[in-house]
Amino acid sequence: MNILILAPAYQGHLHASMGPVLTAAHQLSPKGTIDAIVFEASSGCAAASCAMYVGLTRIWRVVSQDFEQTIAPEWIVPTLVELAQKYDVIMAPANTFGKNIMPNLAAVLDVGQVSDVIKILGPRQFERPIYAGNAIEQVESTDAKILLTIRPIAFDAAVMGTSPVPVENCSLIMGHLKDRVTFISVEKPPSQRPDLQSASVVVSGGRGVGEDFSLIEQLADCFGAAVGASRAAVDAGFITNDCQVGQTGKVVAPDLYIAVGISGAIQHWSGMKDSKVIVAINKDAEAPLSKMADYVLIGDLFQVIPELIVAVKKEKETA
Amino acid sequence: MKILIPIKRVIDHMAKIHIKPDGSGVINDYVKMAINPFDEIAVEQALVLREQGQATQVTVLSIGPVGCVETLRHALALGADQAIHIQTDIPLLPLDIAKLITHIVQKNVFDLVISGKQAIDNDCNQVGQMVAALLGWPQGTFISQVVVEGKTLLVKREVDHGIEQLRLVLPCVLTTDLRLNRPRYASLPNVMKAKNKPLETYTLAQLNFKPREGQKTLQILEPTSREGGILVASIQELIEHLKKEQVL
Numbered sequence: 001m002n003i004l005i006l007a008p009a010y011q012g013h014l015h016a017s018m019g020p021v022l023t024a025a026h027q028l029s030p031k032g033t034i035d036a037i038v039f040e041a042s043s044g045c046a047a048a049s050c051a052m053y054v055g056l057t058r059i060w061r062v063v064s065q066d067f068e069q070t071i072a073p074e075w076i077v078p079t080l081v082e083l084a085q086k087y088d089v090i091m092a093p094a095n096t097f098g099k100n101i102m103p104n105l106a107a108v109l110d111v112g113q114v115s116d117v118i119k120i121l122g123p124r125q126f127e128r129p130i131y132a133g134n135a136i137e138q139v140e141s142t143d144a145k146i147l148l149t150i151r152p153i154a155f156d157a158a159v160m161g162t163s164p165v166p167v168e169n170c171s172l173i174m175g176h177l178k179d180r181v182t183f184i185s186v187e188k189p190p191s192q193r194p195d196l197q198s199a200s201v202v203v204s205g206g207r208g209v210g211e212d213f214s215l216i217e218q219l220a221d222c223f224g225a226a227v228g229a230s231r232a233a234v235d236a237g238f239i240t241n242d243c244q245v246g247q248t249g250k251v252v253a254p255d256l257y258i259a260v261g262i263s264g265a266i267q268h269w270s271g272m273k274d275s276k277v278i279v280a281i282n283k284d285a286e287a288p289l290s291k292m293a294d295y296v297l298i299g300d301l302f303q304v305i306p307e308l309i310v311a312v313k314k315e316k317e318t319a
Numbered sequence: 320m321k322i323l324i325p326i327k328r329v330i331d332h333m334a335k336i337h338i339k340p341d342g343s344g345v346i347n348d349y350v351k352m353a354i355n356p357f358d359e360i361a362v363e364q365a366l367v368l369r370e371q372g373q374a375t376q377v378t379v380l381s382i383g384p385v386g387c388v389e390t391l392r393h394a395l396a397l398g399a400d401q402a403i404h405i406q407t408d409i410p411l412l413p414l415d416i417a418k419l420i421t422h423i424v425q426k427n428v429f430d431l432v433i434s435g436k437q438a439i440d441n442d443c444n445q446v447g448q449m450v451a452a453l454l455g456w457p458q459g460t461f462i463s464q465v466v467v468e469g470k471t472l473l474v475k476r477e478v479d480h481g482i483e484q485l486r487l488v489l490p491c492v493l494t495t496d497l498r499l500n501r502p503r504y505a506s507l508p509n510v511m512k513a514k515n516k517p518l519e520t521y522t523l524a525q526l527n528f529k530p531r532e533g534q535k536t537l538q539i540l541e542p543t544s545r546e547g548g549i550l551v552a553s554i555q556e557l558i559e560h561l562k563k564e565q566v567l
């Protein structure tokens with residue numbers, strides 16, 4: 001079985017979700033060829049980073065200045081369609097990068113797509129969550145080509161080695177849609193904190209936190225954690241959209257997830273329920289999360305969090 | 320500008336999901352059904368564009384069983400001008416849905432399709448992107464803002480690393496994210512008026528459409544559940560637990 005991975009690369013940098021996708025590819029085809037394709041500007045280093053992963057056979061690198069800021073499906077799908085002829089399976093991570101491009105490619109190839117795969121059951125059989133994780137669907141694809149998006153938290157990251165696999169240039173086929181999409185800007189919230197989707201600790205705040213998220217940020221910093229949020233907190237403008245955890249935000253599974261002032265609606269739960277240890281801090285013992293978390297501390301967060309910050313700092317100092 | 324909004328009828332997001340004992344699916348009978356929340360946001364956006372004088376007509380389209388008529392009437396009550404129902408009891412996959420939407424677009428000439436970013440039942444997040452590909456139109460997915468500027472749309476997209484702004488040339492396809500707007504409520508007079516708005520119905524046979532094969536559901540399972548946890552009495556107790564779990 002020949003597999004092509006559409007490598008998640010933004011602005012010339014490879015995203016960490018490449019690792020889990022490669023692991024899923026291995027599980028699907030332990031002996032087959034696994035190649036990756038990277039679209040980037042000439043200054044980009046994503047292809048070079050990708051080449052360090054153990055288990056890949058080859059990297060296709062497609063270079064254009066157009067990819068300096070973003071990668072639009074309109075610009076890359078014709079190239080992918082051409083290359084797809086050589087492959088049985090094409091996969092990408094189920095994040096906004098893969099979700100944007102893969103269904104577009106699937107439709108051009110006239111095949112279906114299996115979204116958000118969390119388990120490989122067989123060469124054509126996959127498991128995926130539906131209804132915000134309230135049910136698990138086992139599906140079989142009988143399509144001529146199998147297109148998958150992989151939920152990164154469901155697979156361990158593949159490892160990087162010391163000697164790179166070959167990187168070959170692949171020429172860009174620009175379709176007729178090129179000029180119908182123009183990149184204008186990207187607003188990136190500045191953050192010194194770890195990436196939400198790969199952090200080992202996440203501290204999230206909800207509506208209960210209110211306007212001033214600095215308590216959450218301080219607690220996060222004691223742990224070296226990423227900051228997350230419920231949709232209600234994002235909607236209220238307490239924090240930026242890239243922090244939303246949930247069914248329709250980011251799916252995270254850190255070793256420790258601390259939810260502060262979050263009630264635990266199913267749409268939030270489905271984005272963090274695979275965390276190893278879940279702590280809920282809420283003033284309401286009846287909130288859904290107070291019933292589902294591993295450790296529940298009932299109290300007013302404005303009193304609890306400053307004390308917790310002091311206690312965690314003390315632990316870290318003595319450790 | 321004429322706008323088409325594909326809307327899906329789904330189990331209400333507040334309702335509890337029950338899996339059939341034989342694992343063949345999810346129980347749909349006697350469960351509260353509703354418009355997919357993202358699609359309601361799409362309808363709202365189309366209505367706003369019409370109110371701004373940018374759009375002349377808003378059509379809603381739903382594919383599925385007879386019950387979809389109720390969902391379409393809801394969208395008409397919100398303010399859509401007309402509705403199309405493609406009636407079928409066969410559960411269709413996103414590529415089939417996308418082909419049917421494409422068929423309706425080509426037959427009726429629309430300038431803009433706004434779909435939801437994902438249906439909250441199958442959580443696929445595919446149809447809008449597929450429609451864009453099939454029509455050969457540019458796509459703006461997961462949008463949180465739209466501004467019409469001449470023959471182009473300036474859109475903001477919610478992506479993992481922040482907010483991206485793109486300019487798309489019309490005609491194009493958009494898929495909505497939650498923060499695009501807050502949908503209005505249907506007033507009682509509008510609910511009454513909606514009963515007389517045009518609603519066309521087609522069967523798959525009338526459209527000469529055969530669902531493709533390519534994917535089948537083998538089984539629907541219960542997710543693994545987590546045991547409820549420990550109520551800790553103090554911060555110190557919490558710290559001790561976290562140390563034991565080796566996360567602190």
Ligand SMILES: Cc1cc2nc3c(=O)[nH]c(=O)nc-3n(C[C@H](O)[C@H](O)[C@H](O)COP(=O)(O)OP(=O)(O)OC[C@H]3O[C@@H](n4cnc5c(N)ncnc54)[C@H](O)[C@@H]3O)c2cc1C
Nearest residue numbers: 206207208230231232246247248249261262263268283301
């Ligand atoms: C289609 C759809 C998709 C959605 N997707 C997502 C998603 O991806 N992610 C997501 O998070 N939500 C999502 N939602 C929204 C979700 O249903 C909930 O509305 C949301 O998660 C609630 O956020 P919250 O817990 O912060 O707010 P609330 O439910 O209002 O809870 C606030 C909590 O804070 C507690 N609290 C208040 N003050 C204090 C205090 N001083 N000290 C301690 N505790 C306090 C309260 O007891 C309460 O439990 C979605 C909804 C829909 C319809």
Ligand SMILES: Nc1ncnc2c1ncn2[C@@H]1O[C@H](COP(=O)(O)O)[C@@H](O)[C@H]1O
Nearest residue numbers: 325326382434435437438443444445446
């Ligand atoms: N049966 C349907 N009828 C009309 N529109 C649909 C249907 N299924 C999906 N859609 C549209 O496609 C969007 C994405 O659905 P999906 O790709 O299935 O997650 C939805 O938000 C709807 O706008």
